Every structure is written in structure tokens, then in C-alpha cells.
Amino acid sequence: MTGTLVLMGSGETSPTMVEVHRGVISALGPQPRAILLDTPYAFQENARDISARAQQYFARSVGLEVEVGGVIATADWVFSGPGSPTYALDRWLGGSDAGDLRARVRARQGVTVLASAAACTAGAATVPVYEIYKVGAEPYWREGLDLLRPLGLEAVVIPHYDNAEGGTHDTRFCYLGERRLSRMERELPAGTGILGVDEHTAVVIDLVAEQARVVGRGVLTVRAGGTLAVLPAGATASLGELRGLLRGEATAPEVKPVEAVARELTLEETVRACEESFATADGPSAATKIILDLEGEIARWAADMEEDAGGSEEARDALRRMIATLGADSGRSMAAQIVPPLLALRERLRQERAFALADAVRQALGEGGVLVEDTADGPRWSLLG
Incomplete structure (x- = not known):
């Protein structure tokens, strides 16, 4: 029985994430049914080009033939990536996709990979990054898919956590910066924490073994109740340990030595x-x-x-x-x-x-x-x- 949820901070179709993709599909057997949900970027004029590049990446680098769209419930592997979190939510919550995604996680079946904007939607609430960072809206939360609740994780997911594109201004935390994130953090329901996933980094959650592993170039940051815990690449934690961190009741688990992996340059x-x-x-x-x-x-x-x-x-x-x-x-x-x-x-x-x-x-x-x-x-x- 294979059940995996992968949350990627960025780099979902870059050389830095090839081994992560290969690792999670290896347990699916030959010719798994794989679909790409293009919803987050479907509004863009070049949406077809983006999908074609993604299909080429998975075919050539990962050895996976991917279909754009399709029925989530019958897929072995589901992937969704960049774009607008709120655009995706408006469509997923208005149809069957949100329920189908939740059902996959609740049943601990299949591989579900959510990256960048799609990862943003996975928690109890979502950062409306386009509206806040690009349009200038006052900071606020949108409802999320809440895929983590069946795992006992009361959390929001913030990809691009270590973003540094701003140069002279703070674009960490999915372009929010510390000032806006601190304000929004206070508005979260009691007991809800933050899972911050760095760029070119993934959190691979084994839904059956209830174990989370951090892989890639950066770290997973858990913010809750005024506490901060950092899990570097190579760290593993049980879901029970993550629940404790999100309640601010535990410290990060000890990182065991892992085999050195060549650091992929961006x-x-x-x-x-x-x-x-x-x-x-x-x-x-x-x-x-x-x-x-x-x-x-x-x-x-x-x-x-x-x-x-x-x-x-x-x-x-x-x-x-x-x-x-x-x-x-x-x-x-x-x-x-x-x-x-x-x-x-x-x-x-x-x-x-x-x-x-x-x-x-x-x-x-x-x-x-x-x-x-x-x-x-x-x-x-x-x-x-």
C-alpha cells in the first residue's frame, strides 16, 4: 500500500527535484496513471506551453508519462504546481477536485505532489499571494483545502519560505515578508501553526508509516505559539512529532546522519x-x-x-x-x-x-x-x- 503526500517549496520541474520525483514514483509500479492539474496557471495565455514543458520534464527526467487534467480519483499520481493559489481554490472548491484530493490523503493512497502555489492551498488557510504581493491588498487568509487535517496537522503551508528575490525588500515567506506574516500569524485560529518549505526543498510525507522527511537544498520551518523549529534536509519526524511542534509543545527531533548527496546547483x-x-x-x-x-x-x-x-x-x-x-x-x-x-x-x-x-x-x-x-x-x- 502506497500513500504519499509531497509538499514542495519550488523547483518542482527543475533538476533539483528530479530525484525526489523518482523516489516517490518508484513504489507505484510500471506505467502508473499520472495526471497534472493545470488549474493554478490555467488563466495564463501560455498555459499550454507550461503544461507541455512539464510533460517533457517528467517524461525525459523522471520517466513518467503525464496526462494534463483527468479524473483525480482514478490516478496513481497527481501533481499540481505554480500559478495563483486563489484561482485554483475558486475552481477546486467549486467542483469535485477538492473532495477528491482530500479523499486521497484521508485514504492514505496514491502519490499527491503539490508544489509552489498548489502547496499553498494544502493547509487550513491559504496565502493569497497574488492579491497581497502583486495587487497590494491588505494581508488576509483564504480558506484552504485542509488536506493536512486528516493527518492531525493543524497547519498552513507556506512555500518559497526563504525567497530572496526582493533584494532590498523582504520577500521571504512566499513574498509576504516578516511584517505581514507576523500580522497574519496572529489571525490564525488557536492551535494552528505554519509549515514553511524553502525553495528547492520538499517535505515527503509517508501517509502509511506516518513519517515526514525533508529533502532538497533547504529546511522545513515549523512556527507555532511563538516557537520556531527548523528541520534541515535529511531530517525525519513522525507525524506525532510534527503535531507537537505545531502546538508549540516540542522541540525539533534529533537529526540522524544521512548519506551525503551532491548539492544540485540552481x-x-x-x-x-x-x-x-x-x-x-x-x-x-x-x-x-x-x-x-x-x-x-x-x-x-x-x-x-x-x-x-x-x-x-x-x-x-x-x-x-x-x-x-x-x-x-x-x-x-x-x-x-x-x-x-x-x-x-x-x-x-x-x-x-x-x-x-x-x-x-x-x-x-x-x-x-x-x-x-x-x-x-x-x-x-x-x-x-
Whole structure:
């Protein structure tokens, strides 16, 4: 009997969560019926593109064929991710989906993965993040799906708990910041606590064994009754221990040593490392390899449904800057070493129908003083000026 509830802070379709997905589907047997609930982002004009990227991610990286939509009650694996929590709630609570999701958890059956906006809806109340952070509404709570109540957990779930995109202003706690969260926390019913899930982090709850495990890059923070408990990656806790933490009556369980796992870099961290290496690269060959490595990372993160700070646009900007720098600093002899592999990269991108990135390579070459002309015999290049 398999029953698992996974709450992800972010990174649900990024390389950082691949092993988490693989781990929870491994117990489902061959060819499980898997559905993606697109409800949280269904209002977006690019909803189909987001779903297609997610399907590609699960097929290629996880080995799971996913259907968009479908009947929750008959699915082995259900996933929902980014978008607007309140948009999703309006539709789920108005139909059978909310009841079907609750029934899965209550029956301790199947795998249910809720990430980002969808994770926000899992508790007794929900953060209306679009309305508060983007529209400027006064802080308030919306009702939640309350999936955790059958587990004896009186809690709200706050993903993106350690978000730092704001830079000069506080965007922790799903963009609320400490001031607004403290105010909202006081408005929660007595005995209701907060489960804060960091970005690129997941809480995997075994519904049958009643055991929760923290995996990924960050921590699970439990706030309740003026107390604060932090469970780092690798920590496990029984649901009984979590209930005690949420009542403010217990301390975090002792973390047992776990096997070290290679820390998966985010795309933002990879871009920063590539820029630092590029600045000290020993010659054009080394610099070109760094550019190619970055292009590979951009492709690897292309399926990410919800980009955190340092997403693909920022990575492409860094790629353009590197190529432009090479072109600006090189003469004919250096260009002869650098341009051919970049043109080969452009040709491969075109074959893969990544036309926007291929055009970016050509544009960056132009900014660096290299004119690229497409001819019947292939691309031809020359130095401008």
C-alpha cells in the first residue's frame, strides 16, 4: 500500500527535484496513471506551453508519462504546481477536485505532489499571494483545502519560505515578508501553526508509516505559539512529532546522519559560477567551453515551470554578454578559433528548433563584431569594420 503526500517549496520541474520525483514514483509500479492539474496557471495565455514543458520534464527526467487534467480519483499520481493559489481554490472548491484530493490523503493512497502555489492551498488557510504581493491588498487568509487535517496537522503551508528575490525588500515567506506574516500569524485560529518549505526543498510525507522527511537544498520551518523549529534536509519526524511542534509543545527531533548527496546547483548559481570562470579563462578555448557549458545548463533548465530569481532570461543575458565580450576582444586569429564552434552551436540549436536562443547567439556575435550570413552552402562569417 502506497500513500504519499509531497509538499514542495519550488523547483518542482527543475533538476533539483528530479530525484525526489523518482523516489516517490518508484513504489507505484510500471506505467502508473499520472495526471497534472493545470488549474493554478490555467488563466495564463501560455498555459499550454507550461503544461507541455512539464510533460517533457517528467517524461525525459523522471520517466513518467503525464496526462494534463483527468479524473483525480482514478490516478496513481497527481501533481499540481505554480500559478495563483486563489484561482485554483475558486475552481477546486467549486467542483469535485477538492473532495477528491482530500479523499486521497484521508485514504492514505496514491502519490499527491503539490508544489509552489498548489502547496499553498494544502493547509487550513491559504496565502493569497497574488492579491497581497502583486495587487497590494491588505494581508488576509483564504480558506484552504485542509488536506493536512486528516493527518492531525493543524497547519498552513507556506512555500518559497526563504525567497530572496526582493533584494532590498523582504520577500521571504512566499513574498509576504516578516511584517505581514507576523500580522497574519496572529489571525490564525488557536492551535494552528505554519509549515514553511524553502525553495528547492520538499517535505515527503509517508501517509502509511506516518513519517515526514525533508529533502532538497533547504529546511522545513515549523512556527507555532511563538516557537520556531527548523528541520534541515535529511531530517525525519513522525507525524506525532510534527503535531507537537505545531502546538508549540516540542522541540525539533534529533537529526540522524544521512548519506551525503551532491548539492544540485540552481541555474542562478551556475550562471554566477560561469561568469566568474569566464572572467579568468585562460584563452579563447577555455572561454568558449564555459559558454557551451552554460548553454547546456540553460537547456537542462528549460522545462522549469516557475523560474526563481536567476531564471533562463538572466542566463541568456549572461550568455550574450560572454559571447559579445569574446567578439569585442578578439581579432581575426582569435575569431577563427572561437566563431566556428559558436556557429556549430547555433546550427544545433536551430535543428532542435530553439530558434530564440539560436538568434541570440547570432545577435551576440554581431554585437561582438562578427557578421553571420546564411547562404545555400551554410553560414558564412566575417569581421565587421
